[in-house]
Amino acid sequence: MRFIWVASQVYRRTNRPFSASALIKSKEHKRVFVLTLQITPFPLALSKGQSSIVVGGVTIGGSRPVVIAGPCSVESREHALEAATEVLAAGAQLMRGGAYKPRTSPYDFQGLGLDGFKFLYEAKQLTGLPIVSEVMSAKQIELAEPFVDIFQIGARNMYNYELLKEVGRTRRPVLLKRGLTATIQELLCAAEYILLEGNTQVILCERGIRTFETHTRNTLDLSAVAVLKSLVPLPVIVDPSHGTGRRELIRPMSRAAIACGADGLLIEVHDHPCDALSDGDQAITSATLKEIIADVHKIHSALFSVAEAFGETLLKLAEPVHANAGNAR
Amino acid sequence: MRFIWVASQVYRRTNRPFSASALIKSKEHKRVFVLTLQITPFPLALSKGQSSIVVGGVTIGGSRPVVIAGPCSVESREHALEAATEVLAAGAQLMRGGAYKPRTSPYDFQGLGLDGFKFLYEAKQLTGLPIVSEVMSAKQIELAEPFVDIFQIGARNMYNYELLKEVGRTRRPVLLKRGLTATIQELLCAAEYILLEGNTQVILCERGIRTFETHTRNTLDLSAVAVLKSLVPLPVIVDPSHGTGRRELIRPMSRAAIACGADGLLIEVHDHPCDALSDGDQAITSATLKEIIADVHKIHSALFSVAEAFGETLLKLAEPVHANAGNAR
């Protein structure tokens, strides 16, 4: 009772959403009532974000992990159709592919642009696989809208708040990648920008952070998966391709991602990695993809019994880092 | 002769600009001719970028360092006018001020928007100080154009290539800040995106990089100043306010920046730092600004004699990290 009164006072003063938690702790045989009113920087991610998102019949954040696969960039119509057929055959449930590519150098291949979106759409019509593709400006969102099912915000644009607001104004799911050296809190604040515009479908994606290690392109931070799952209800997927930058590490890191609770994987596939116009070093073949998907199911079955729902298991797995639900009486 | 022939062959094959260098090295009493044809990732920064930029009568990259000062965000019309008067009195040559603010949290003060640009313009009319202000989208560039003299691209948008192209299409000078953990090469590639659209007026800005140190908000990388000056002709300025995040460090780091060859400083000033709507911790008063400007002149006079031009001295100071001009005969 008093709890609600205090909370309403806080709201009146700050005019800003907050999360409240009340705990009864036992300390040295005494029970202590601890009331925490936190003006969390991501209240909507906590309360409004959808825990599962359905796209073209596929559920992301549901009881089974999903695999999104495809080439780094779409290179031609044939390439897109062939890639879609192959990742479908390997067992992927969604297709990824870049039409506009953010490249460090302006002289590197920048993608096919609008044609890229169109070829992906054709690939979808052929295979039924929903499409994930990156957008980098308000104009590209407009161009992509008729063709793409999930808008990807790349790591380089995680701090591009104007772009986050733009995708927030659409009602299309957004796959939001963690920035190159972004903290978990910054990633959730970026998600908040999208949610604040009314779009409740945000999928978080761990894709490796910059460290001093040179054997890998980035360092895949799998603990971020467990932390994110404990902080917010949003689905969390892992991109082991950018996360490691090396073909031979995709399979072990995919296994590890599922084992620590990821809702899915985002994997670059190219059947002639050496000829790929971008990121060939980290692309696997569809044959390897098939093996990875088999691993995913093995691990998922071993750890999460069919009887209980995946979500509940996870809840038990990752005891909350911050208790957000109170138990005041 | 043969050198030119080889170079032209490379160009024919790659259809891409490159830098060539030829060296005659002495090694163990033998002279070795070393020809290096490097498809540098930033050929235009090397060849087309302006080494000095004149804005409203002030030369950035000229024989004397410049100081750009003003509040983090414009908070009101009065605030803008007062701030301009004060930084002018303290000796600053340009004014900075934010109308649109990129904030990690969507719940933090986001700036006055268009009004901010208008108030800055009024401040300019009052004091004559040219205006530097940040833009974050194509739309904001349009809004800023009538009011702002130099477009600032903030650290969070250094990788926002669509925005870089947009400011590249204008003919207004661009102050490009280094990204949160960007390498020098990535900063120069970002400059290249602007130059490639035909805008030759790019000012580079070191503003601190993320490290593990917690006593400072960022770690100001002053060696980047000397490296940049040795790599490209573009003017390089230093932002000790974001670079350290602590008021008491602005003065020593401003001194150090000038001592190692920076073309100028970008400093946040607020006469009531505690009441500032953003970044109060790192704002200095105009009284301290005056002392800093006095230091700047003392160091500059001590190190760089009046007789010789500043630019030439620097050239001697920072022997080139990569020799780009050959001495083949």
Added chain:
Amino acid sequence: MRFIWVASQVYRRTNRPFSASALIKSKEHKRVFVLTLQITPFPLALSKGQSSIVVGGVTIGGSRPVVIAGPCSVESREHALEAATEVLAAGAQLMRGGAYKPRTSPYDFQGLGLDGFKFLYEAKQLTGLPIVSEVMSAKQIELAEPFVDIFQIGARNMYNYELLKEVGRTRRPVLLKRGLTATIQELLCAAEYILLEGNTQVILCERGIRTFETHTRNTLDLSAVAVLKSLVPLPVIVDPSHGTGRRELIRPMSRAAIACGADGLLIEVHDHPCDALSDGDQAITSATLKEIIADVHKIHSALFSVAEAFGETLLKLAEPVHANAGNAR
């Protein structure tokens, strides 16, 4: 034939061990012979390091993963004996415990010293669990020798080359932790210091690296496990306790470590984490340890069938990052 001749010439010139690899690559329908003679910085780690180490009947690096568990510091005789009994009951195969503790502040608890080693030895006599404990100087090695089965070199001492030489001169297995921000190459060079003194029993340990993330104490770099397994034959274990610094992340990260091929886990256990004299935040109870050990077996069985040896499977799993064995014909 010629291959061997070239190799012997290299050795004659450098008088230094090296690794040679020969590959026949197919490129555009032509077969190309590529001979790589690399003066690797860690030749002994490649050629002399033991892939499995037997301590008190337990095989580290064998066909099944091992779990080393125990308190951060030994706090008393009772504490050591109780802890040993509990981790044995939970299914651990070795016991860890600190007698000398490297602490950032000289005012923090520094461990029980020699008594700590003695209590651990008593615990071993009670339970049969071999003991892993840290040493930080030549003198401590001497003190530990009668009581400890595996010498641990902590992350802070990975660059302490004099200490590495000292443990290299013993014939006791060494558990070598990766430094706070050490690269994989630096870790292998540290191992090389030990091997060069004639000690072939080195166990590598990933324990998290320093990054900008604040939700976790360190960032556990699980891709390092797959990279290390592909580079050298040495056993690789993972310490999720220091790697994350948070109790609730130990279980998901332990699962992930085994899934990506680790040979074992090093876990801090304390039955009253709140009262622990050091690192209480990251200690789990023996009840949670039991659940983790169950997970380890589930994942291992699911991924690595009983028929084939664990080692071979791994070989297939992690296709070599650098091909070190040639296939010249």
Added chain:
Amino acid sequence: MRFIWVASQVYRRTNRPFSASALIKSKEHKRVFVLTLQITPFPLALSKGQSSIVVGGVTIGGSRPVVIAGPCSVESREHALEAATEVLAAGAQLMRGGAYKPRTSPYDFQGLGLDGFKFLYEAKQLTGLPIVSEVMSAKQIELAEPFVDIFQIGARNMYNYELLKEVGRTRRPVLLKRGLTATIQELLCAAEYILLEGNTQVILCERGIRTFETHTRNTLDLSAVAVLKSLVPLPVIVDPSHGTGRRELIRPMSRAAIACGADGLLIEVHDHPCDALSDGDQAITSATLKEIIADVHKIHSALFSVAEAFGETLLKLAEPVHANAGNAR
């Protein structure tokens, strides 16, 4: 009065040194009394560390900056004597040189050992320059004692607490380098280990930290100089050689170091950098050293007038980051 009572209570409970500060702040026209009792992790660095240290007639931390110069490693008797003569002629006040070298690879040149110390001692007898040389173990301290004036603890050993205790037990000044990615707090805690053994002569050295930048070997963190000077009385010097790893950056960064308040410089000099047995890339010639020393004096004279003592000026320059002296009445 009450202030002292509270303080004594804290001491009674914690039995540990602490720093107390009391402030009277004005906030919204009300005066607020703020009492802060901080159990600082480095109380002795605050209270017992010497602000200036006299070695062989040279004062480090006095009214003028000092320059310590010499080769990375001592390569022969002739080399040591020649180097000493040259750095003396260039204006250096102390000589540095490595006898035992910590190298990442055990196959790299490890130094001349004891002979190195002896040659340095001869160089001292010839030139009068006091000697700074690194020690890495208790045994090396013993060997160095008759020959070396200042013990250097290298970056790789900053966390080697057993070694810190050993040099703490001597009564020789210690030059303590910041660890590869150590925070300022960790550096001061390392100093505390030395002070706690009764050695009050600790010189702190900023030598660059590991970042993602690849143009420089490390990133010289000059803001650390200003922060350290504001936190503790100990002398602070800068090593631009390891701090940048590139010859052409030594001069600009030396200028910057003095401009932001460093008490001195530690510079690697080698008259045939290409033939140096270690770290040739970052060695400058004695001719450049002479120019740098001239710069040092120019900047120091320009910024710090002769009338007032250097120390007092600095005090004004760097307003304290943490107010440690109270003004309660």
